Amino acid sequence: MVSPQKTFMNIAVLGTGAVGKLIAARLMSLGHDVTIGTRSPAATLARTDSRSLSFLQWLHVQPHLKLESYAHAAAGAEIIFNCTAGQGSLEALELAGTDNLNGKILIDLANPLDFSNGMPPILNPVNEDSLGEQIQRAFPEVHVVKALNTMNAEIMVDPAKISGDHAVFIAGNNEEAKESVRYLLMGFGWKSDYIFDLGDITAARSTEMLLPLWLRLSGRLGTMRFNFSVVR
Amino acid sequence: MVSPQKTFMNIAVLGTGAVGKLIAARLMSLGHDVTIGTRSPAATLARTDSRSLSFLQWLHVQPHLKLESYAHAAAGAEIIFNCTAGQGSLEALELAGTDNLNGKILIDLANPLDFSNGMPPILNPVNEDSLGEQIQRAFPEVHVVKALNTMNAEIMVDPAKISGDHAVFIAGNNEEAKESVRYLLMGFGWKSDYIFDLGDITAARSTEMLLPLWLRLSGRLGTMRFNFSVVR
Numbered sequence: 506m507v508s509p510q511k512t513f514m515n516i517a518v519l520g521t522g523a524v525g526k527l528i529a530a531r532l533m534s535l536g537h538d539v540t541i542g543t544r545s546p547a548a549t550l551a552r553t554d555s556r557s558l559s560f561l562q563w564l565h566v567q568p569h570l571k572l573e574s575y576a577h578a579a580a581g582a583e584i585i586f587n588c589t590a591g592q593g594s595l596e597a598l599e600l601a602g603t604d605n606l607n608g609k610i611l612i613d614l615a616n617p618l619d620f621s622n623g624m625p626p627i628l629n630p631v632n633e634d635s636l637g638e639q640i641q642r643a644f645p646e647v648h649v650v651k652a653l654n655t656m657n658a659e660i661m662v663d664p665a666k667i668s669g670d671h672a673v674f675i676a677g678n679n680e681e682a683k684e685s686v687r688y689l690l691m692g693f694g695w696k697s698d699y700i701f702d703l704g705d706i707t708a709a710r711s712t713e714m715l716l717p718l719w720l721r722l723s724g725r726l727g728t729m730r731f732n733f734s735v736v737r
Numbered sequence: 738m739v740s741p742q743k744t745f746m747n748i749a750v751l752g753t754g755a756v757g758k759l760i761a762a763r764l765m766s767l768g769h770d771v772t773i774g775t776r777s778p779a780a781t782l783a784r785t786d787s788r789s790l791s792f793l794q795w796l797h798v799q800p801h802l803k804l805e806s807y808a809h810a811a812a813g814a815e816i817i818f819n820c821t822a823g824q825g826s827l828e829a830l831e832l833a834g835t836d837n838l839n840g841k842i843l844i845d846l847a848n849p850l851d852f853s854n855g856m857p858p859i860l861n862p863v864n865e866d867s868l869g870e871q872i873q874r875a876f877p878e879v880h881v882v883k884a885l886n887t888m889n890a891e892i893m894v895d896p897a898k899i900s901g902d903h904a905v906f907i908a909g910n911n912e913e914a915k916e917s918v919r920y921l922l923m924g925f926g927w928k929s930d931y932i933f934d935l936g937d938i939t940a941a942r943s944t945e946m947l948l949p950l951w952l953r954l955s956g957r958l959g960t961m962r963f964n965f966s967v968v969r
Contacts, residue, residue, distance in 0.1 A: 632863045632949075671968040674950075703953045711950035717864075717943035718906075721935045722967060734966040735954060736903040 637709025
């Protein structure tokens with residue numbers, strides 16, 4: 506496993522959506538060697554976006570950032586961020602390949618939001634299971650750490666966007682992996698006292714189940730720029 | 738409906754557990770006329786408690802507090818607090834009686850925690866339904882307001898027990914009822930800016946689904962004296 510003391514790492518970011526792009530850009534800015542993984546690099550590069558930069562346009566302003574298949578990105582990485590949509594995460598990780606993931610830290614940012622019956626989405630799985638646990642069961646030799654899934658991506662990578670103290674939750678079975686993730690989060694700007702370790706990966710249920718409240722609050726407050734905190 | 742401007746009210750607190758006792762005592766201290774409702778007053782008075790005061794002993798140090806059946810308590814009340822255990826709430830409210838509840842504000846503090854498969858409890862219902870919604874459906878002419886169900890009882894009635902700003906969430910279909918509840922919460926010490934109105938009663942899902950995180954955090958922090966906040 507990667508030592509938390511190692512400053513610059515080879516990191517794969519799986520997923521080319523808003524979360525993946527923000528995580529990748531932030532990791533690059535911190536000096537890490539970053540590869541974005543996607544199902545089909547050709548298809549991702551051909552994608553257009555009516556509202557903002559296409560992926561290709563965005564990639565052009567990210568020097569040194571690489572785009573590869575899930576498998577190639579994971580194979581070259583020491584740490585992997587799962588930034589794929591929750592309902593597709595298991596399939597994306599299968600494409601990344603067990604051999605390319607085993608023994609590594611997988612930081613799972615995804616939420617199993619199911620939009621198939623419209624808005625608001627429901628969670629699937631929920632209550633007695635979680636996406637974090639499903640991933641850990643599917644890849645028992647991967648060190649899955651659930652983290653960062655309870656806030657908007659711009660807050661994940663730059664908690665100072667909100668003044669005041671607010672919380673990030675982590676959960677996973679491997680203490681050393683969680684230490685590495687804590688170190689990465691502090692690199693993003695998270696204060697150590699506000700990184701709450703909830704215990705083993707079954708705690709992923711509790712943070713995924715925060716999503717309905719996040720969605721409600723976001724609608725009522727009219728912003729995604731907020732976060733939860735724990736006050737004692 | 739009760740005017741939010743009315744200072745002293747006849748209030749029924751259904752439930753004789755820790756939550757009911759703390760809510761009732763706090764309402765009494767604020768000058769309200771409070772009746773605790775229980776399934777069988779005789780059984781409640783006969784109950785012993787190996788760890789603390791029996792209900793009878795506790796009642797002796799609460800001057801003017803009355804103990805009645807669910808139905809009698811609800812009949813005489815303008816506002817009703819549901820402090821029963823979530824899995825028994827619908828039955829308790831049936832015993833209170835539709836006619837005794839109709840047209841009134843019911844503040845639902847309960848969580849549908851299901852301990853039947855051991856610890857940790859799961860939520861039932863969850864995700865696509867909630868206890869708050871079940872109660873609203875069962876009693877369509879009652880103004881159900883979900884509130885206070887995301888923290889320990891000592892924090893509900895005295896938010897100043899925690900220094901710093903922290904949040905209480907309310908949800909319900911009737912705006913006037915929510916205004917009355919907001920007024921009551923401010924009487925408990927809640928700051929108006931930290932009473933978050935999440936919208937209609939379907940938002941009860943989102944606050945009930947906060948319970949797994951509350952339980953995890955309580956275990957990890959080794960205390961029940963904490964609360965969530967929303968930071969912008």
